[in-house]
Amino acid sequence: MPTSAAGSSRFGLPRAPRGFTLLELLVVVAIIAIASAGVSFALRDSGATQLEREAQRLAALLESARAQSRSSGVPVRWYPVQGGFRFEGVPPNTLPDHWLAETTQVAGSPMLLLGPEPIIGKEEVVLVSSAAPGRSLRIATDGLRPFAITPAEPQ
Numbered sequence: 001m002p003t004s005a006a007g008s009s010r011f012g013l014p015r016a017p018r019g020f021t022l023l024e025l026l027v028v029v030a031i032i033a034i035a036s037a038g039v040s041f042a043l044r045d046s047g048a049t050q051l052e053r054e055a056q057r058l059a060a061l062l063e064s065a066r067a068q069s070r071s072s073g074v075p076v077r078w079y080p081v082q083g084g085f086r087f088e089g090v091p092p093n094t095l096p097d098h099w100l101a102e103t104t105q106v107a108g109s110p111m112l113l114l115g116p117e118p119i120i121g122k123e124e125v126v127l128v129s130s131a132a133p134g135r136s137l138r139i140a141t142d143g144l145r146p147f148a149i150t151p152a153e154p155q
Contacts, residue, residue: 046131047103047129047131047132047135048129048132048135050100050101050103050104050129050131050132051101051104051127051128051129051131051132051135051136051137052137052149053100054099054100054101054104054127054129055127055137055139055149056149057100058085058125058127058139059139059146059147059148059149061087061095061096062078062112062114062139062141062147063146063147064095065078065087065089065090065095065114065115066114066115066120068090068094069089069090069114069115069116070115070116070117070118072116073116074089074090074116075089075113075114075115075116076088076089076090076113076114076115076116077089077111077112077113077114078111078112078114079109079110079111079112080105080106080109080110080125081097083098083099083102084097084098084099085097085098085099085106101129101131103129103130103131104127104128104129105127105128105129105130106125106126106127106128107126107127107128107136107152108126110123110124110125110126112125119143119144120141120143121143122140122141122142122143123140123141123143123147124138124139124140124141125138125139125140126138126139126152127139135151136151136152137149137150137151137152138150138151138152138153
């Protein structure tokens with residue numbers, strides 16, 4: 001019958017330590033910090049996100065209208081109206097005529113001419129939102145490149 005001395009384990013192997021090492025705790029804390037930083041970046045201001053979404057949508061619609069104008073040879077005009085916007089020169093119900101969010105507005109009263117020439121004049125629209133005061137986005141083209149979205153300069 002084997003006997004063991006105090007402090008030794010069965011079969012002569014040392015006993016495994018209990019608890020966590022400092023390195024394991026540091027790794028867990030680092031993982032939690034990275035995950036919480038990712039979540040905070042993912043949860044952005046909804047008003048600003050909505051304005052960006054509207055700007056991306058409008059830029060795509062303007063490019064679509066520009067392409068339709070070039071293919072049909074008919075000039076297309078875009079202008080804002082109360083609660084939305086209008087495209088003249090495209091068949092009815094071809095392109096949308098309203099904003100996705102009721103808070104979206106156009107600064108000023110621009111009218112864009114989108115073709116039919118391949119190179120158009122310099123055009124720009126500034127979008128603002130009552131849900132994100134102080135923030136505005138500029139959708140512009142130099143006439144050769146597609147419409148691009150940039151932050152608008154404060155007025």
